[in-house]
Amino acid sequence: MKRIGVLTSGGDSPGMNAAIRAVVRKGIYHNLEVYGIYQGYQGLINGNIEKLEIGSVGDIIQRGGTFLRSARCPEFVTKEGQQKGYEQLKKFGIDGLVVIGGDGSYRGANAISKLGIPCIGVPGTIDNDIVGTDFTIGFDTAVNTAIDVIDKIRDTASSHERTFVIEVMGRNAGDIALWAGLSGGAETILIPEEPQQMDEVIEKLNRGKDRGKKHSIIVVAEGVTNGVKFAEELERRTQLEIRVSVLGHMQRGGSPTATDRVLASRLGAYAVELLLEGKSGRAVGIMNNELVSHALDEILDAPHTIDKKIYQLSQELSI
Ligand code: ADP
Numbered sequence: 001m002k003r004i005g006v007l008t009s010g011g012d013s014p015g016m017n018a019a020i021r022a023v024v025r026k027g028i029y030h031n032l033e034v035y036g037i038y039q040g041y042q043g044l045i046n047g048n049i050e051k052l053e054i055g056s057v058g059d060i061i062q063r064g065g066t067f068l069r070s071a072r073c074p075e076f077v078t079k080e081g082q083q084k085g086y087e088q089l090k091k092f093g094i095d096g097l098v099v100i101g102g103d104g105s106y107r108g109a110n111a112i113s114k115l116g117i118p119c120i121g122v123p124g125t126i127d128n129d130i131v132g133t134d135f136t137i138g139f140d141t142a143v144n145t146a147i148d149v150i151d152k153i154r155d156t157a158s159s160h161e162r163t164f165v166i167e168v169m170g171r172n173a174g175d176i177a178l179w180a181g182l183s184g185g186a187e188t189i190l191i192p193e194e195p196q197q198m199d200e201v202i203e204k205l206n207r208g209k210d211r212g213k214k215h216s217i218i219v220v221a222e223g224v225t226n227g228v229k230f231a232e233e234l235e236r237r238t239q240l241e242i243r244v245s246v247l248g249h250m251q252r253g254g255s256p257t258a259t260d261r262v263l264a265s266r267l268g269a270y271a272v273e274l275l276l277e278g279k280s281g282r283a284v285g286i287m288n289n290e291l292v293s294h295a296l297d298e299i300l301d302a303p304h305t306i307d308k309k310i311y312q313l314s315q316e317l318s319i
Contacts, residue, residue, distance in 0.1 A: 001032065001095050001096050001118075001275055001278075002032065002033060002093075002095065003032065003033040003035065003092070003094050003095060003096075004023075004027055004032050004035070004095070004096040004098065004272065005035045005036070005037050005049065005092070005094040005096070005097045005098070006020055006023045006036060006052075006098045006100070007036075007038075007040055007041070007043065007044060007068060007097070007099055007100070008040060008066040008070050008101060008124065009040035009070055009071070009073075009099060009100070009101035009104070009105035009108065010070060010072070010101040010102045010104050010105045010124075010125065011070070011101075011102060011125055011127075012064075012065050012066050012070045012124075012138075012252060013124045013126045013136070013137055013139075013142070013252060014065075014137075014141035014252070014253065014254055014255065014256035014260055015137035015138045015141065015256040015260035015261060015263065015264040016065070016066040016068075016070075016100055016124045016137065016264070017057075017060040017061065017063050017064075017066055018060075018061045018260070018261045018264035018268070019122055019124060019137055019264035019265070019267060019268035020036070020057060020060070020066065020068060020100065021057035021060055021265070021268070022264060022267070022268025022269045022272075023122075023269070023271060023272055024036075024054070024057045025054060025057065025269075026268065026269040026272040026273070028053075028054055030272065030276060033051060034051070034052050035049050035051055035052065035092060035094055036049070036050055036051075036052045036068050037049050037068065037097075038050075038068050039069050039070070039071040040069075040070050040071040040072075040073055040101070040105070041071070041075075041076035041081070041085060041105075041108050042075075042076070043069075043071065044076075044085040044089070045073065045076065045081060045084045045085050045088065047088045047091070047092075049088065049092050049094075061261055061265075062255050062256070062261075063255065064141075064252075064253045064255055064256060065253065070101070076108050076111075077107075077108075082111045082115065083115070085112060086112060086115045086117060089112070089117050090117075094117070095117060096117065096120075096275040097109070097112060097117060097118070097119045097120075098119075098122060098268070098271045098272065098275070099112075099119055099120070099121050099122065100121075100122040100137070100268070101121070101122075101124050101125070102123070102124065102125035102127065102129070102130065103125075103129065103130060105121070106121045106283060106296055106299075106300060107300060109121045109281075110281055110296040110297065110300065113280045113296070114281070117280075118275055118278070118279065118280030119280060119281060120271040120274050120279065120280075120282055120284060120293075121271075121282070121283035121296060122137070122267050122268060122283070122284055123136040123137060123283065123285060124137045124138060125138060126139055126142035126176065126251055126252055127139070127169070127170050127173050127176065128170075128175035128176070129171060129172065129173035129175065129304045130283070130299070130304070131294075131300075131302040131303070131304055132283055132287075132292070132293075132294040132298075132299040132302075133283075133284075133285025133286055133287065133292070134285070134286055134287050134288070134307075135263060135286060137260055137263055137264045137267065138252075138256070138260060139175065139260075140256075140257045140259040140260045140263070141254055141255075141256045141257045141260045142176055142251040142252065143176055143179045143180050143183065144257055145247075145254055146168050146176060146180035146184070147183050147184045149166070149247055149250075150166060150180060150184030150185075150186065150217060150219070151184065153166060153217065153245060154184070154185070154215075154217060157215040157216070157217060157243075158214065158215045160215075161214040161215050162215055162240075162241060162242070163205065163215065163218065163234075163240050163241075163242050163243070164216070164217050164218065164242070164243050164244070164245060165218045165220055165234065165242060165244045165245070166186075166217065166218070166219050166227070166244075166245045166246075166247065167221075167222055167226070167227025167228075167230075167245070167246040167247065168219060168220070168221060168247050168251065169222055169247065169248070169249075169251045169252070170221045170222055170223055171222070172192055172223040172304070173191075173192070173193075173221070173304055174189075174191020174192050174193050174194070174221040174223060174224070174306055175307075176221065176251065177189055177190065177191050177219050177220065177221035178191055178306060178307075178314060179310070180219060181219035181314060182310065182313065182314040184217065184219070185318075186217045186218065186219040186318065187205075187208060187213075187216045187217055187218065187318050188201055188204055188205075188216070188218040188219070188318065189218075189311075189314055189318070190218070190219070190224045190225075190230075191221045191223070191306060192223040192224050193305065193306040193311075194311055198237065201218065201234065202234070202238055205238060205240070218234075227244050227245075227246050228244050228246065231243075231244040263286060266286070266291060267284050267285070267286065267291070270284045270291045271284050274293060279293070281295060281296050281297065282294060282295055282296060283296055
């Protein structure tokens with residue numbers, strides 16, 4: 001292997017830049033040439049590709065987003081689109097590819113691998129919804145952004161003795177809600193993996209009220225319901241004055257935490273190691289703080305699960 005490529009695809013996440021930097025520097029350390037592919041699979045199809053040097057990835061480890069930019073590219077879901085991408089890689093002499101992204105991006109990487117160019121996936125998404133890794137790049141930063149806001153809302157919630165509903169991101173996964181809820185001391189955490197009835201939520205609110213509790217924070221994952229609608233129903237059924245905050249895309253931005261920078265550096269470098277070992281069609285991850293890899297075919301259709309022990313703990317600590 002002489003020349004590898006790197007691209008970021010799908011939803012961006014803080015730490016993607018640190019992962020690109022790791023791929024580039026680790027590749028150059030091993031005497032590879034590294035090419036950056038701009039705008040994900042769209043840029044691959046268009047041949048928006050250029051050589052990266054050590055200095056190309058200087059001063060980016062601390063930046064959110066991705067300097068290679070990202071894109072959604074419906075054309076790449078088709079065989080014709082994948083063939084075009086494959087031909088561009090051949091044209092540039094790229095014989096290995098690192099794809100940093102989420103589940104959809106992994107499907108694209110798997111397709112390229114099957115066409116004959118080795119690909120390794122690196123989990124970059126704030127949602128933490130990728131099978132085969134305990135954590136994805138960007139998750140820790142997103143949780144920290146969420147708890148910053150939760151802490152601030154708690155100040156005003158306690159001054160005004162109010163109940164707040166805070167909707168966080170995560171697509172179909174409840175990880176951001178669970179970790180932000182636990183670390184922000186939320187009274188109730190609603191995640192898609194552990195459905196709860198409205199009655200249970202109300203009962204808990206009432207229990208708190210009976211104990212003299214004056215305010216309450218309810219964290220709702222976007223995968224469960226719309227926070228505004230949920231708050232309206234809760235207000236109707238409790239006569240409490242409820243306020244809502246939908247955190248939205250702020251969770252996708254910002255400077256990555258040290259945890260995300262270290263994770264991105266480890267995973268990006270490990271992806272290059274796998275390419276050098278001749279591996280293909282695999283995704284890297286971290287499990288019990290060890291670097292691991294799995295075949296993309298194995299993980300792509302496996303269901304995402306929540307860390308049940310963390311959920312149980314969150315329940316026990318918010319009685
Ligand atoms: P994420 O990678 O964050 O899950 P998407 O699901 O939007 O984000 O996927 C990112 C890109 O990956 C898509 O725009 C498309 O180009 C490519 N992709 C998604 N699904 C497939 C698929 N089944 N086969 C090939 N490429 C895919």
